[in-house]
Amino acid sequence: MDILSYLCISVRQSAIASGRAFELEWLIAHGLKKTHKMMKLGTWGAVARILNIMTPTKATWNGHNASGWRKDIFAANGFDERMQYGGEDRELGERLFNRGIKSKQIRYSAICLHLDHARSYVKPQMLIKNKAIREHTRVKNVLRTPYGIEKLA
Known part of the structure; x- marks a missing residue:
């Protein structure tokens, strides 16, 4: 569960644009419950590096805050375009891992806040299909999808 799942308020666009919605004090003043997860918003430098190691x-x-070369x-070959919402970022990451590329833990160094929203477009059959593709990628040690940036002719 992400940190804003504990926050049940309306965040106005102006608070996001000004950056106030990303300040720990502002979040607390607007209803954020105090938990250990607040450390993700309030640590920097050496402390963040230590927490990244200890997590x-x-x-x-994870697509919400992922980057790569x-x-x-x-x-x-990028995202597997057969996949719909739910796991396409993780499946790409699994192919990168299969290629020997390691993920870097930056949980306390590169912070993301997620504004929770309904996902009415997510259907059970989508998730089943996506899970099967991810399982295939893991079991078969897939390195490259034929359904990505470059298409099979």
């Missing part, structure tokens, strides 16, 4: 989560490729993304 119990695995470093994975262009040559590596092209080598994996």
Whole structure:
């Protein structure tokens, strides 16, 4: 669960544009519950590096805050376009991992806030299809999708 899942307020565009919505004090003043997750917003430098090392989560490729070298993304052929919402970023990351590219844990160094929203477009059959593609990528050690940037002729 992300940090703003604990925040049940309306965030106005002006608060986002001004940057106030990304300040810990502003979030607390507008209803953010105080938890250990607040450390993600309030640590920098050496403390953030230490927390990145100590975090119990695995470093994975997540599209909300992921980046990579262009040559590596092209080598994996980008996103698998058969996939719909839910996991396409992780599947690309799995192909990158299969290529020997390691993820870097930056949980406390590169902060993202997610404004929660309904996902009425997500259907169970989409998730089943996506899960099957991800499983195939893992089991078969897929390095490159034929359904990405460059299409099969």
